Amino acid sequence: MLRRLLQNHPKRIAVKEDLSKRKVGxxxxxxxxxxxxxxxxxxxxxxxxxxxxxxxxHFQIDTLLLSRKFALIIEVKNLYGTLFFDKHFNQMIRIANxxxxxxxxxxxxxxxxxxxxxxxxAEQHLPTIPIEYLVAINDSRTLIKTDxxxxxxxxxxxxxxxLINRIATIQEKITKEKYKPNEVRxxxxxxxxxxxxxxxxxxxxxxxxxxxxxxxxxxxxxxISAMERKSGKWYCKACQAKSKDAHYQAIEDYFLLINPTIxxxxxxxxLNISSKYVASKLLSTLNLxxxxxxxxxxxxxxxxK
Numbered sequence: 573m574l575r576r577l578l579q580n581h582p583k584r585i586a587v588k589e590d591l592s593k594r595k596v597g598x599x600x601x602x603x604x605x606x607x608x609x610x611x612x613x614x615x616x617x618x619x620x621x622x623x624x625x626x627x628x629x630h631f632q633i634d635t636l637l638l639s640r641k642f643a644l645i646i647e648v649k650n651l652y653g654t655l656f657f658d659k660h661f662n663q664m665i666r667i668a669n670x671x672x673x674x675x676x677x678x679x680x681x682x683x684x685x686x687x688x689x690x691x692x693x694a695e696q697h698l699p700t701i702p703i704e705y706l707v708a709i710n711d712s713r714t715l716i717k718t719d720x721x722x723x724x725x726x727x728x729x730x731x732x733x734x735l736i737n738r739i740a741t742i743q744e745k746i747t748k749e750k751y752k753p754n755e756v757r758x759x760x761x762x763x764x765x766x767x768x769x770x771x772x773x774x775x776x777x778x779x780x781x782x783x784x785x786x787x788x789x790x791x792x793x794x795x796i797s798a799m800e801r802k803s804g805k806w807y808c809k810a811c812q813a814k815s816k817d818a819h820y821q822a823i824e825d826y827f828l829l830i831n832p833t834i835x836x837x838x839x840x841x842x843l844n845i846s847s848k849y850v851a852s853k854l855l856s857t858l859n860l861x862x863x864x865x866x867x868x869x870x871x872x873x874x875x876x877k
Contacts, residue, residue, distance in 0.1 A: 573774050575795070576785040576825060583778045600650035600710040600732075604635060607735045615639055617760045623768050624692050630768060631688040638763075640749040640756055642742060645689065645705040646735070647682040651675075654715040657729070659722035678707045679728050696766075698759060701750045704742050708732045774829060782830055788844040789822045791815075798844050819843055819854060832873040834860075 574591055577584045601620065608618060619636040635646040653668025657677065664675045682705040689703055707729045709716060718725050730738050751759070775782065788798020791808040792815055799806040799818055806818040826834060826842045834842075839851045860871040 573829060575790060576829060578786065581784065583780055587778060596650050600648050601634065603710050604646065604648050604708055604732050607732055610736050611739065617756065619763055622763060623770060624766055625768055626688055626692040626695055631685060633685055638756060638759065640751045641746045642702040642704055644739065644742065645682055645685050645703065647678050647707045648710060649678055649707060650710045652711050652714050654717060655709065657718040657722060657725050659719065679725055682707055696762060699751065699755060702746055706730060706738055708735055785829060787842050789818050792818055801845050801850060827873040834871050
């Protein structure tokens with residue numbers, strides 16, 4: 573979306589800020605993944621951004637570890653400064669840059685995820701298994717504080733680089749294996765099959781119409797749109813770069829921003845080409861699944877190579 577908006581578009585700042593937040597979140601999950609790599613191989617099944625549905629609706633889990641002894645939910649938080657967990661008001665207070673902010677208590681959030689997962693497993697008629705949970709704070713410089721009467725919360729909240737030690741403690745606490753290897757495989761396959769990834773219409777999210785988007789093939793070198801199609805290649809007037817497959821990114825953009833299907837006229841509009849024969853040739857070389865023939869042919873989104 574960002575590369576398809578003009579520099580002075582009124583929604584560009586909001587899109588850019590949201591992209592930055594998502595990048596931070598993704599980097600935080602990658603950091604947790606790094607620490608989880610030190611777990612004993614083949615002992616855990618690890619699921620990321622798992623989204624399931626029970627009778628109460630959808631719920632999402634940042635990271636789920638599954639072993640024969642227990643399941644572990646890990647909620648990842650990318651917060652800096654000082655975090656104070658207030659038991660009386662059941663909230664988390666973040667102090668940073670001389671400013672106090674209140675946040676929902678992530679311990680309550682992950683405890684609720686545990687209950688939702690238990691309900692989901694019951695609905696699937698699965699054998700019960702202990703479900704533990706942790707809140708992982710990614711930045712090791714972040715201070716974690718609470719008052720003395722709430723000190724048990726520190727058994728749940730930890731820095732990401734302490735995750736392995738916390739998991740080892742849970743493993744020592746739960747000595748009996750609850751699942752057989754085939755039951756772990758069954759649950760693993762079921763979690764994958766029942767995962768419902770969130771689908772967002774980004775245009776609707778920001779209230780942006782397709783006519784507001786920059787069309788054309790973007791130059792992979794100077795990032796300026798739009799390149800021209802000449803003699804089977806794409807040419808950039810700005811930097812003189814040439815490319816055979818620069819249209820791949822543009823078609824991916826179309827599928828992500830406009831529609832998961834595309835026709836010859838739609839391709840011509842988005843790539844800024846006039847020839848229906850050139851458009852037909854480009855579509856045929858992409859090996860996309862399709863239905864219909866001639867003018868009625870419709871192509872469907874698929875990985876481009």
